[in-house]
Amino acid sequence: MRDVAIIGAGVTKFGELWNKSFRALGIEAGVKAMGDANLSGNEVDAVYIGNMSAGQFIKQKHIDALIADYSGMATNHIPATRVEA
Amino acid sequence: MEVGIVSYGGYVPRYRIKPEEIGRIWGVDGKSMGKGLMIYQKSVPSPDEDVVTIATEAARYMMARVPEVDPKDIGAIYVGSESHPYAVKPTSTIVAEAIEATPAMTAADMEFACKAGTAGIQACMGLVGAGMVRYGVAIGADTSQGAPGDALEYSASAGGAAYLIGSEKVIARINKTLSFTTDTPDFWRREGQPYPKHGGRFTGEPAYFRHITSAAQMMFEAMGTTAADYKYAVFHQPNGKFPTRVAKQLGFSDEQIQYGLLTPNIGNTYSGAVPLGLANVLDHAEPGDRIFVTSYGSGAGSDAFDITVTDEMADYRRDNAPTLEKVMADPIYLDYGLYAKYKGKIVMPE
Numbered sequence: 245m246r247d248v249a250i251i252g253a254g255v256t257k258f259g260e261l262w263n264k265s266f267r268a269l270g271i272e273a274g275v276k277a278m279g280d281a282n283l284s285g286n287e288v289d290a291v292y293i294g295n296m297s298a299g300q301f302i303k304q305k306h307i308d309a310l311i312a313d314y315s316g317m318a319t320n321h322i323p324a325t326r327v328e329a
Numbered sequence: 330m331e332v333g334i335v336s337y338g339g340y341v342p343r344y345r346i347k348p349e350e351i352g353r354i355w356g357v358d359g360k361s362m363g364k365g366l367m368i369y370q371k372s373v374p375s376p377d378e379d380v381v382t383i384a385t386e387a388a389r390y391m392m393a394r395v396p397e398v399d400p401k402d403i404g405a406i407y408v409g410s411e412s413h414p415y416a417v418k419p420t421s422t423i424v425a426e427a428i429e430a431t432p433a434m435t436a437a438d439m440e441f442a443c444k445a446g447t448a449g450i451q452a453c454m455g456l457v458g459a460g461m462v463r464y465g466v467a468i469g470a471d472t473s474q475g476a477p478g479d480a481l482e483y484s485a486s487a488g489g490a491a492y493l494i495g496s497e498k499v500i501a502r503i504n505k506t507l508s509f510t511t512d513t514p515d516f517w518r519r520e521g522q523p524y525p526k527h528g529g530r531f532t533g534e535p536a537y538f539r540h541i542t543s544a545a546q547m548m549f550e551a552m553g554t555t556a557a558d559y560k561y562a563v564f565h566q567p568n569g570k571f572p573t574r575v576a577k578q579l580g581f582s583d584e585q586i587q588y589g590l591l592t593p594n595i596g597n598t599y600s601g602a603v604p605l606g607l608a609n610v611l612d613h614a615e616p617g618d619r620i621f622v623t624s625y626g627s628g629a630g631s632d633a634f635d636i637t638v639t640d641e642m643a644d645y646r647r648d649n650a651p652t653l654e655k656v657m658a659d660p661i662y663l664d665y666g667l668y669a670k671y672k673g674k675i676v677m678p679e
Contacts, residue, residue, distance in 0.1 A: 263535075
């Protein structure tokens with residue numbers, strides 16, 4: 245097994261963010277992490293979105309493709325997966 | 330042309346239920362729920378009451394106070410509610426016949442959650458001001474629904490008030506009205522559904538507070554006033570806490586909002602709330618008193634009014650109909666079983 249590292253991280257504000265949508269929050273955190281790691285979208289091989297209740301709260305479970313698409317990576321044809329535990 | 334309120338009347342059903350009785354059924358501390366909401370009891374319509382009967386009662390009190398007004402001179406009537414008995418078949422026409430105002434008139438029902446009544450007042454102001462009608466009637470009334478076990482069960486109540494808008498012998502001149510409206514889905518009920526749904530805390534800051542403070546500030550700016558320029562203020566009141574908080578935010582004192590705040594005593598009468606609050610203020614107001622009114626309806630919007638009581642109020646025959654204090658006196662308390670029966674919450678055989 246080779247070594248793996250977290251090379252960038254991004255965090256949004258936590259709170260009652262009435263003016264922000266689910267996808268806006270997901271993209272914001274992702275873009276901040278990419279910037280922190282000095283990566284461009286073309287260098288990403290796969291996207292994983294961790295989420296518990298989007299299906300219940302916003303009636304949208306297909307958030308892996310949603311976030312990847314709205315982050316501008318749709319034409320890169322990389323796998324996008326939703327993770328819940 | 331001076332456009333304003335020529336007469337008014339308000340009605341609240343006689344039955345009440347207390348939050349501790351509701352809490353008893355659902356296994357929660359109802360008294361604390363009531364304290365948290367600042368609602369100590371709410372009105373319950375009896376089985377033979379609905380928005381039609383409540384609107385008619387209020388309209389009849391309104392007409393009794395102006396015996397010199399011929400109901401045939403009423404050119405428009407709008408009943409605003411979120412619990413009209415019919416989805417299709419207007420409440421307004423039934424009330425219009427009951428007060429003998431038909432047939433040479435226009436009528437329509439209005440819906441905008443809790444501000445359907447004040448929306449009707451604005452429409453009547455336009456028709457009167459344009460010289461299209463001599464008098465217009467605007468009524469806000471509701472027999473609102475609270476799902477069993479939901480927080481709304483502690484607040485959703487019944488009542489309504491009617492306003493005769495005209496330009497002759499005006500007892501309270503409406504100096505200005507304006508509104509703040511956005512597409513904000515904080516509270517809704519689909520066609521055919523018995524109970525509404527709401528967005529929990531979303532109904533607070535981005536909904537109620539945003540719209541009321543925006544409309545109020547627009548009004549202060551338009552009229553060059555601050556809270557200190559008004560004797561009384563009336564705000565929409567889904568519970569006792571929200572209006573108390575928004576009043577403070579806008580610079581109003583507890584004394585100024587005292588008469589206009591009825592929810593702690595009768596619950597949230599939805600489209601009837603601001604109309605009833607204003608009616609209670611008018612029951613106590615004197616010539617020269619200036620009144621600041623801002624309603625709120627989910628979905629969402631706020632209608633603001635700047636009102637001045639005229640000298641005509643001294644001759645107004647208010648005692649030809651019971652004041653709200655008399656209407657709300659001597660209530661009858663129900664247990665949850667009777668409450669559920671009266672509100673149609675029990676599954677009856679077909």
